[in-house]
Amino acid sequence: MDAESTRPAPLSRRAFGRFGVLTLGVVAAMPLIDWSSPALNRRMQRENRIDSGWRVSGMRTVRDGVTLPDSVARQSWRDWDPKTWEGEWHYRNSFDLPPAPEDGTYRYFLRFDGALSAITPNLNGHVLGTHRGGYLPAEYEITRYVRGRDNRLDVALDGSFEVDVPPNRPGRPSNTVDFWQLAGLYREVTLRVRPQAFLTELHAVPRAVLDPLRRTVDVRLRVDGRMPDPRVRVELLDGERILGSASTVPDAQGRVRTGIGGLRDVELWELDAPKSYRLRATLYSGREPVHEESAPVGFRTAEFTTEGFFLNGHRRTIIGLNRHQIFPYVGAAMPPRVQRRDARILKDLNVTMVRCSHYPQHEAFLEACDELGILVFEEAPGWGALGDGTWKRYVRRDVRDMILRDRNHPSIVLWGVRLNETPADSELYADTQRIAAELDGSRQTTGAIIGGDYGTEDFLQDVFSYNDYDSQQVDGKRLPKLKQPRENWPWLVTESVGTLSGPASFYRRTDPVTAQHGQALAHAYVHEQAAADPRCCGALGWAGFDYPSGNGNQYQGVKYPGVLDQFREPKLGAAVYAAQVDPNRRVVIEPAFYWDFHGEFAVGELGDDALIFANAGRLELFLDGAPFAELLPDRGRFPHLPYAPFRADFSRVSGGELRIDAYQGARLLGSRRFSADHEGDRLALSADDSEIRADGADATRVVLRVTDRHGAPRPGRAGSVRLRLRGPGELLGDNPFPLAETGGVAAVWVRGRPGRIGTVRIGAVHPELPSNDVTIRMGDRA
Structure with a gap:
């Protein structure tokens, strides 16, 4: 559906035609479509979704009453087994349409935001077609097949690694890709109700941003369908205040191009003050408004040069991290609230850029980056190898779909159109470069290069991104040594340290303090070297979070290069990032050691x-x-x-x-x-949110920490924690949890049950430490 990111102002019931969004699932007591608003905001659409009522079957497993987002096989925090999900699965749900107004006819579209790795939906006996690829939406028009009541939706899901689509490598083991891809309908599934003619492909591009007298917004969009006397009005809004507007008519193909000027007083989108506006476009038939679409607008320039990176004309050295969207227990199947929390965690570590490695990630995460002021490098799915001709056609499609979905996010400053660590392919990467230029010429392109390709001349993108794992010996320790930037391209270090160029291969809380401390030292060395070279735009450390993997330097199915663990809690290696902030904003004192003598x-x-x-x-x-x-x-x-x-x-x-x-x-x-003194140790529990929505999908994290009397981490405490949950909620996580095996820090997630309002109390019992608990309210508005 659309990429709206702020709630539009309502039009009247009579004027609009009352179109909205339905999220699939059945809870009869709750309204499915808000017909009184012109277009349900995308974020509100997700946060108000009704996703319960699914049935999932496959591999001799049947689950009823499933809520989306969903992974087909429950996992632990380690030792994931791809045999438990790599096969064919079937999702089934039934839904009714709400009574529609009588003053018009409508078109219906079914959208799957993300499904790993291929789906074939069947609605009321009609096969809608197969979509292959796990990281971008699939949308089907179902106007001919949907009925008012008793719609049956069956979805055949192929979770195997044999799906011939990036990043898979059919015919080879699934652990040849660095990260596990836990199958399922792991993002939202929605139904959008649209008029016979509607707006689509809205793209708002600020121009002459640094010149107040010439500053404009260039607007392009398309009208899908025909209607009498079409007209489009576009408005730039600050809240509900209109800063400028323009009106025009579509051409014969339904295309619209216009612009809004006179924007001398707008504020720029900055890392510390990420001001965003909203572009609202309204389609009229004569004088009657028919459909509305909106998108965020951030006025900023972002330029990677051979003399460094410049944001709004000012040089900034990038200090960043890579992010996998994978969580323990459920893979990527976490709701918008949890996705947004990752952005908040990274912002609190003073990260100025995040790389969405190695695929487009949840739109809620990108929206949070817009709002918090985090630069984003987003890349098409891929890792380390290219496939056959069919596979490469999907690369071209993915680049196109990624840019169309996300090009209005001000946080995104780089498109990754050369797949991560893949060999040169002049034909393919000339095509992806052309697609990016056609769909969004306002951003530069890139693609991460590895090792022996440092000297390649067959690089067609704008910014040379290098995954740098060279090392050096310093006082007997292996520490990163960055290569010299190439002189003919802007230079960005997109990976470093990881499990390859630091002092150790594993950075767990259970490892010797010399290894854990060494991770912080290694990341400090990387950012020191990047900042010392004016030709370098900056560096992104590998990685933000630990993640499940069957590839390379993994232990019990987990890779441990993160400066935060799988549970999103900072390790000692995070200290260097935490400290890079003006003390007038936040005072940081973070030792890269434990105050321990054992x-x-x-x-x-x-x-x-x-x-x-x-x-x-x-x-x-x-x-x-x-x-x-x-x-x-x-x-x-x-x-x-x-x-x-x-x-x-x-x-x-x-x-x-x-x-x-x-x-x-x-x-x-x-x-x-x-x-x-260990006598004062305690078990601390905390929840990220005191209230979440009781829709069966919303969730929040509950963190368990063993600390000293002052709240500092204590890694060596033995024992497992048994959790008790009382109230209308569900625990996502291992119970009991072997806290000693994660170094005294872990987390579970709690989600509500559909329509069950009330309070959930989570208690934790440790064999040696006093019990503790935390409460979370399950509401209808959180």
């Missing part, structure tokens, strides 16, 4: 190089209240990092309470305490 977690194992990341000019350290050390930033090793770490020596310390005071000049910015 075995492999002992801080003394780090010798005189125990790093503390803080956005301060000076640190004062105290042991049991007595002065211990005064530290200055390590500018010898990190002269270009905005906030360099501090280097401490605890090799002769055996316990006590640590206090770290952070100063800027004579001003105390903040203080943190850490206890070595």
